Amino acid sequence: MVDCCIAGCGPAGAMLGLLLARAGLEVVVLEKHADFLRDFRGDTIHPSTLEILDDLGLADRFLKELPHSEVSQLEVRLPSGAEIAIDFRGLGTRFAFIAFVPQWEFLQFVTSEARRYPGFTLVMQAEAHTLTLDQENASTGVNEFGRVTGLTYRTADGQLHEVLATLTIGADGRTSRVREAAGLRLHETSPPMDVLWFRVSRRPTDSESVGLRLLPGHFFALINRRDYWQVAYVIPKGAYEQVRAAGLDAFRRSFAEGVPELADRASEICDWEQVKVLTVRADRLVRWYRDGLLCIGDAAHAMSPVAGVGINVAIQDAVEAANLLWQPLRRGDVQVRHLARVQRRRELPVRLTQAFQGFLQEQVVRPTLRADGRAAGPPAVVQLALRLPLVRRLPARFIALGVRRPRVRTPSALAD
Numbered sequence: 001m002v003d004c005c006i007a008g009c010g011p012a013g014a015m016l017g018l019l020l021a022r023a024g025l026e027v028v029v030l031e032k033h034a035d036f037l038r039d040f041r042g043d044t045i046h047p048s049t050l051e052i053l054d055d056l057g058l059a060d061r062f063l064k065e066l067p068h069s070e071v072s073q074l075e076v077r078l079p080s081g082a083e084i085a086i087d088f089r090g091l092g093t094r095f096a097f098i099a100f101v102p103q104w105e106f107l108q109f110v111t112s113e114a115r116r117y118p119g120f121t122l123v124m125q126a127e128a129h130t131l132t133l134d135q136e137n138a139s140t141g142v143n144e145f146g147r148v149t150g151l152t153y154r155t156a157d158g159q160l161h162e163v164l165a166t167l168t169i170g171a172d173g174r175t176s177r178v179r180e181a182a183g184l185r186l187h188e189t190s191p192p193m194d195v196l197w198f199r200v201s202r203r204p205t206d207s208e209s210v211g212l213r214l215l216p217g218h219f220f221a222l223i224n225r226r227d228y229w230q231v232a233y234v235i236p237k238g239a240y241e242q243v244r245a246a247g248l249d250a251f252r253r254s255f256a257e258g259v260p261e262l263a264d265r266a267s268e269i270c271d272w273e274q275v276k277v278l279t280v281r282a283d284r285l286v287r288w289y290r291d292g293l294l295c296i297g298d299a300a301h302a303m304s305p306v307a308g309v310g311i312n313v314a315i316q317d318a319v320e321a322a323n324l325l326w327q328p329l330r331r332g333d334v335q336v337r338h339l340a341r342v343q344r345r346r347e348l349p350v351r352l353t354q355a356f357q358g359f360l361q362e363q364v365v366r367p368t369l370r371a372d373g374r375a376a377g378p379p380a381v382v383q384l385a386l387r388l389p390l391v392r393r394l395p396a397r398f399i400a401l402g403v404r405r406p407r408v409r410t411p412s413a414l415a416d
Contacts, residue, residue: 032172091400309402
């Protein structure tokens with residue numbers, strides 16, 4: 001019997017595991033893959049997450065030990081040709097930049113720190129299978145089929161194992177098996193886009209900045225990964241087959257036209273195997289919990305990739321959950337009201353973030369993708385507003401710091 005079993009070692013699961021183990025609790029984290037090396041995952045560590053690492057005394061070491069790039073402003077080229085910058089400086093935080101760190105390196109860093117604490121156990125190649133239930137001791141009105149007392153997981157050899165826990169956490173992503181097993185209901189929206197990810201080489205003479213390139217009918221985002229550019233080509237929802245049917249030459253031409261400074265590298269895209277498709281979805285659970293179970297991160301609310309805030313919102317879930325639950329877990333008495341309080345604290349920030357993403361999708365992304373040679377993409381009033389310094393500070397603060405960002409309030413069982 002452990003205090004907490006966490007399904008999924010993404011940003012939310014890894015951070016929650018660290019915080020609870022740091023507070024002296026016994027935590028088992030299950031990760032279905034053999035390692036963290038999966039490409040085209042989010043890389044943006046925003047100031048809000050850097051502040052959390054600073055609360056833990058880890059920010060300086062994180063920035064020193066992990067190769068990364070720092071971006072203090074986001075360059076946006078509008079369909080009209082005008083360029084604006086969303087500047088993260090002057091936000092009143094020590095970390096006035098976004099750090100671009102491959103997610104696998106971030107997860108390695110967090111889990112390595114968690115292993116300092118004797119209560120932390122990470123099991124790789126362990127996929128959540130079913131929930132275990134105690135029907136006799138269920139709380140009424142929340143979990144009709146019983147209190148969740150842990151879960152079973154399947155290892156690479158096909159064997160099933162069981163973990164019994166005071167609290168079970170679903171942090172296993174947007175296709176969460178834990179959420180499905182608990183029968184939690186989703187409220188889904190339909191973002192108007194999908195994303196094609198690919199990479200081209202980066203040269204020492206290239207710009208250091210990250211940028212968005214909007215032109216009629218096309219939307220590109222560039223991420224500096226030091227040795228190469230990771231490119232997000234935003235397309236209308238469900239349009240991938242049309243893009244592919246038009247042929248690789250047309251795809252290369254679109255990239256060259258949209259990002260002319262990298263046009264000479266379009267020829268590096270030699271095969272469709274180099275292009276990965278992200279089907280964009282956005283949703284949130286109506287209720288994040290059952291008796292003995294809580295979902296956080298993408299398992300509770302899949303975020304659109306707009307503004308790259310998903311990792312940071314998930315980490316804030318983990319911090320708030322740890323702040324509110326470490327004492328009930330230490331007592332071995334986690335009640336439904338404790339879990340409901342986590343949702344109450346986090347639901348408004350999630351809703352506002354998704355509303356912000358939805359506004360950008362409808363006012364910037366959708367009109368840009370629909371635009372043709374006669375249209376300029378986003379409405380003129382939106383393009384005008386984005387040129388005003390006061391208006392630009394609002395998305396800068398929203399992207400960098402989020403809404404009602406939590407700070408670490410859990411104790412440390414070791415002298416840090």
